[in-house]
Amino acid sequence: MTDLRENVHRFWAAADARDWAAFATPLAEDVVYTLPQTRERISGRERYVRFNREYPGDWHLRIERTVAEGEQVVTWSRCTVGDEEIPALSFFTGDGTGRISAITEFWPEPYDPPAGREHLTERYDGDDRQGT
Amino acid sequence: MTDLRENVHRFWAAADARDWAAFATPLAEDVVYTLPQTRERISGRERYVRFNREYPGDWHLRIERTVAEGEQVVTWSRCTVGDEEIPALSFFTGDGTGRISAITEFWPEPYDPPAGREHLTERYDGDDRQGT
Numbered sequence: 001m002t003d004l005r006e007n008v009h010r011f012w013a014a015a016d017a018r019d020w021a022a023f024a025t026p027l028a029e030d031v032v033y034t035l036p037q038t039r040e041r042i043s044g045r046e047r048y049v050r051f052n053r054e055y056p057g058d059w060h061l062r063i064e065r066t067v068a069e070g071e072q073v074v075t076w077s078r079c080t081v082g083d084e085e086i087p088a089l090s091f092f093t094g095d096g097t098g099r100i101s102a103i104t105e106f107w108p109e110p111y112d113p114p115a116g117r118e119h120l121t122e123r124y125d126g127d128d129r130q131g132t
Numbered sequence: 133m134t135d136l137r138e139n140v141h142r143f144w145a146a147a148d149a150r151d152w153a154a155f156a157t158p159l160a161e162d163v164v165y166t167l168p169q170t171r172e173r174i175s176g177r178e179r180y181v182r183f184n185r186e187y188p189g190d191w192h193l194r195i196e197r198t199v200a201e202g203e204q205v206v207t208w209s210r211c212t213v214g215d216e217e218i219p220a221l222s223f224f225t226g227d228g229t230g231r232i233s234a235i236t237e238f239w240p241e242p243y244d245p246p247a248g249r250e251h252l253t254e255r256y257d258g259d260d261r262q263g264t
Contacts, residue, residue: 036240038242039260042254048252050252051249051253067201067204067206068199069199069200073199076236087168089240106238107240108168108238108241109240111170113167120179120182121174123171124166128171
């Protein structure tokens, strides 16, 4: 039995390396991938691996933070495509044997700050890893 | 010394109740709040409490999932304003005594699914709590 956190790290390393056999190994056969922002869901390891294999662009991903507790693991990753970087926030659930049975993922995009709060906020350009 | 997870739950309950004294209690005096999407940062408990107190709208918040590990806690919350619901993903860091010293928060918005992956995905209307 492999630790869920370790399996999640293997999963991300395999994704970044486009090693689809290694990517599939930590996944339960009936894994469910959910994207709440688009209300899309992908059911089953085969489809989910294919979704990632077919995903366009020369994207790369590195983990900024992992928080693991029992059968729950969260990663905050940084996904870069060329000069663009966007965060990915992934909530993993284990199946009780260390395999990943569910992933719910969010891809928050940049937006302009609403007016009227400049008296409380500063803008920053560089590092957003405060407190890590 | 209070557990960080417990303090995070008190913090959210106080926010939902607009109890600003209770909201401030679990925060370190030099707490830093970071919004990577707008690249805004708020420094210090007083400013951060004021930011929340002044935040417009009759919003309500309930926690969908908490994952806690040592000095790191993540919450996935559901924020509703009228009929609209959007998720909030909050990464808390403790100061070593159970107080919250940093919060990095994401507010991912809905978007239309890109074309070309309908052969792998289904759309869902209801519950997105798969695997919880």
